[in-house]
Amino acid sequence: xxxxxxxxxxxxxxxxxxxxxxxxxxxxxxxxxxxxxxxxxxxxxxxxxxxxxxxxxxxxxxxxxxxxxxxxxxxxxxxxxxxxxxxxxxxxxxxxxxxxxxxxxxxxxxxxxxx
Amino acid sequence: xxxxxxxxxxxxxxxxxxxxxxxxxxxxxxxxxxxxxxxxxxxxxxxxxxxxxxxxxxxxxxxxxxxxxxxxxxxxxxxxxxxxxxxxxxxxxxxxxxxxxxxxxxxxxxxxxx
Numbered sequence: 001x002x003x004x005x006x007x008x009x010x011x012x013x014x015x016x017x018x019x020x021x022x023x024x025x026x027x028x029x030x031x032x033x034x035x036x037x038x039x040x041x042x043x044x045x046x047x048x049x050x051x052x053x054x055x056x057x058x059x060x061x062x063x064x065x066x067x068x069x070x071x072x073x074x075x076x077x078x079x080x081x082x083x084x085x086x087x088x089x090x091x092x093x094x095x096x097x098x099x100x101x102x103x104x105x106x107x108x109x110x111x112x113x114x115x
Numbered sequence: 116x117x118x119x120x121x122x123x124x125x126x127x128x129x130x131x132x133x134x135x136x137x138x139x140x141x142x143x144x145x146x147x148x149x150x151x152x153x154x155x156x157x158x159x160x161x162x163x164x165x166x167x168x169x170x171x172x173x174x175x176x177x178x179x180x181x182x183x184x185x186x187x188x189x190x191x192x193x194x195x196x197x198x199x200x201x202x203x204x205x206x207x208x209x210x211x212x213x214x215x216x217x218x219x220x221x222x223x224x225x226x227x228x229x
Contacts, residue, residue, distance in 0.1 A: 033216075041202055043159065043219045056216055090158065098208045098216050101147035101166060106158040 003027050004107040006091050012113045013081055021076045021110045023091030031055075032074040033092040033104065034066060043090070049074055050097060081114045088112070117142040119207050121220025128195050129228050136223045138205035139187040145207040148181060148188045149217070154201045162203075163190070195227045 004025045013019055025032065033056075034046040047066045048056040054066070063079045074091060091107040098104075118141040128134045140148075149164035165172045165179045165188065172179050176195075181188040192199055202224050206217040 041153075041222045041224075043204060043222075045216045045219075048216055098147075101164070101208060103149065103161045103164070104217065106160070108158050 004091060004093055004105050006089075006107040006110050008110060009108060010111050010113075012115065014115055015081055015083060017081050018077070018079045019081060019112070020078070021089055021091075021112075023074045023076070023107055025072055025091075025093040025105070025107075027093055027095075027105060029093040029095050029105070030071060031094045031096060031098075031102075032068065032071075033094075034074065034076050035090040035092060035106075037088045037090060037109070039087075047074075047076075048098075055097075078112075081112075083114050086112055086114045117145055117207055117209055117218040119205060119218045119220045121205050121223055123223060124221065125224045125226075127226045127228060130195060130197060132195055134190075134192045134195050134199070134225055134227075136190045136203055136205070136225070137187060138189070138207075138220050139185075140207040140218070141186065142207070142209050142218075143183075143186065144209040145218075147208040148179070149206050149208075150179060150190050151204045151206065151219075152201045153204065153222075159204060192225075195225075197227050197229050200225055200227045 031050045033048045049068045052068045068074045088109045092104040094102040094104045121138045146167040151159040152162045153159040178191040202222045205220040
C-alpha cells in the first residue's frame with residue numbers, strides 16, 4: 001500500500017564507489033522528483049521528471065544521473081561517491097507540475113553515508 | 116528565480132501556547148504555498164496549503180495566512196501539543212510550467228515543551 005517507496009533505506013559505502021537508489025510510486029502520478037536533505041535539514045531539489053522527461057536538472061555534479069524507465073519509477077545513480085554526498089535522499093511524486101499547485105508525496109528517504 | 120525565506124529557524128513554546136512561523140517570497144508569479152511537517156527521521160508531509168486567491172485557511176488547530184501584497188505567508192499553530200514538535204517547511208510555487216519545482220524555505224525546528 002506504500003504510495004512512494006525507496007530502496008534501500010540505508011546505504012553505507014566507501015568513497016569512490018558507485019551506488020544506486022531506486023524509487024517507485026503507485027499513485028499514478030506524472031511527475032517525480034529527487035531531493036537531497038543535508039545535516040542542516042535543507043531540502044534541495046536535484047531533479048524533476050514529468051512523464052519520463054527531465055524537467056529540472058539543478059546544479060548537481062554530473063556524477064549524479066537520474067533515470068526514469070517509466071512514469072512510476074525514478075532511479076538515481078551516483079558515481080565516484082564523495083564524503084559530501086552523505087545526506088538523506090528523498091524521492092517524491094505529484095499528479096502534475098509544481099506550478100499547478102499539486103501536493104508532493106515524499107518517499108521514506110534513503111540515508112546515504114559515505115566513509 | 117523564486118527565493119523563499121523562513122523565520123525563525125528554531126522555536127520553542129510551552130504546551131498549549133501558540134506558534135507562528137513566517138515566510139516571505141520574492142516572485143509575484145508564485146500562486147501556491149504549501150506547508151510541510153517533517154518529524155524526526157520521517158518524510159516531509161503536507162499539513163496545509165493555500166492558493167493566491169485565498170487570504171486565510173484553517174484546519175482545526177492549524178491556519179495559514181497569505182498577504183500577496185507584502186509577499187509573505189505564515190503558519191499558525193494554536194494549543195500546541197508535544198506531537199507538534201517537528202521541522203516545518205514552507206514553500207512557494209510559481210505559475211509557469213517550465214519551472215517545475217517548489218521553492219522550499221530553510222525550515223523551522225519547533226519544540227513543544229510539555
